[in-house]
Amino acid sequence: MTDNLIQIVSILAAAIAVSFGAIGPALAEGRAVAAAMDAIARQPEAAGTLSRTLFVGLAMIETMAIYTLVIALLVLFANPFV
Amino acid sequence: MDNPLSLAPLFHLGPVPITAPVVVTWGLIAVLSLFALVSTRKLSLRPGKTQTVLELFVSTIDAQVRETMNREPAPFRPLVGTIFLFVLVANWSSLIPGVEPPTAHLETDAALALVVFAATIGFGIATRGIKGYLATFAEPSWVMIPLNIVEQITRTFSLIVRLFGNIMSGVFVVGIILSLAGLFVPIPLMALDLLTGAVQAYIFAVLATVFIGAAVGDAPRPERPKKEDTVP
Numbered sequence: 001m002t003d004n005l006i007q008i009v010s011i012l013a014a015a016i017a018v019s020f021g022a023i024g025p026a027l028a029e030g031r032a033v034a035a036a037m038d039a040i041a042r043q044p045e046a047a048g049t050l051s052r053t054l055f056v057g058l059a060m061i062e063t064m065a066i067y068t069l070v071i072a073l074l075v076l077f078a079n080p081f082v
Numbered sequence: 083m084d085n086p087l088s089l090a091p092l093f094h095l096g097p098v099p100i101t102a103p104v105v106v107t108w109g110l111i112a113v114l115s116l117f118a119l120v121s122t123r124k125l126s127l128r129p130g131k132t133q134t135v136l137e138l139f140v141s142t143i144d145a146q147v148r149e150t151m152n153r154e155p156a157p158f159r160p161l162v163g164t165i166f167l168f169v170l171v172a173n174w175s176s177l178i179p180g181v182e183p184p185t186a187h188l189e190t191d192a193a194l195a196l197v198v199f200a201a202t203i204g205f206g207i208a209t210r211g212i213k214g215y216l217a218t219f220a221e222p223s224w225v226m227i228p229l230n231i232v233e234q235i236t237r238t239f240s241l242i243v244r245l246f247g248n249i250m251s252g253v254f255v256v257g258i259i260l261s262l263a264g265l266f267v268p269i270p271l272m273a274l275d276l277l278t279g280a281v282q283a284y285i286f287a288v289l290a291t292v293f294i295g296a297a298v299g300d301a302p303r304p305e306r307p308k309k310e311d312t313v314p
Contacts, residue, residue, distance in 0.1 A: 055281055055284075056281075056284070056285055056288065059244075059248075059281050059282065059285050060285070062248075063240070063243075063244045063247070063248075066243070066244065066247030066248055066251060067243060067247065069247055069251055070243055070246070070247045073086060073087065073250075074087070077085040077086065077087050077088075078085075078087050078088075
């Protein structure tokens, strides 16, 4: 019974972790892309440098979401209490 | 669904268990080394197609390193270039049917990040000397020593988890979609994986450059204001 409960709670925790962990990076990526668009519109000749920096920045921000995904996977597959 | 965090050994080499990512890594090393050997066999001043591509690759990496570090890229080119090439080919090896990219497992990423960690310390000591390198931990004041030490560890850890999470999640999602939907449905996701793989390889190499650049410090004299056009 407790084993079952732990699994239920783990799955819930994983789902909550991923869903809430996706909010922050999503907002941040939106802001970053908006700022980059603004910059490209003002200065189209710098588009190459800007988009390269944007890609690196986006991947950095996305890493935060990936961290929560890793935590969720740890909870699901490497749970120390199951 | 199989666990992405653990691995079953493929076979045993004496007492050492050998897993599938290790075999794939050996394969990649062999392919890359063979390609490097064969393609640099006869270099000429009038480059052919292969040599042009190689020169473009090397000069792009050089330009990146020069831009990030403000130093001549020669001492760092082998390490950064190899890391970039290996991570890129490893990420893209998921295109070969039956091959799972070795970077989708924690161990390969940990090995790569530890190489970067060791290289950071090595280059730092080589340019500043042991005392000079240790003194950088006390910058800007001695209060920062614990924070600087923690930073060394956490940034290596985040280097591991970033690459692992991105590549593993790609493989995982393709696996889930494939089990839910038909044969050709995951193809757009695999195309997205190609982009993610390339960007992550680039980021891994750039971060390695940044860490090493922070360890070796600025160039002794400001030189060469000229700037090449880099390929975006």
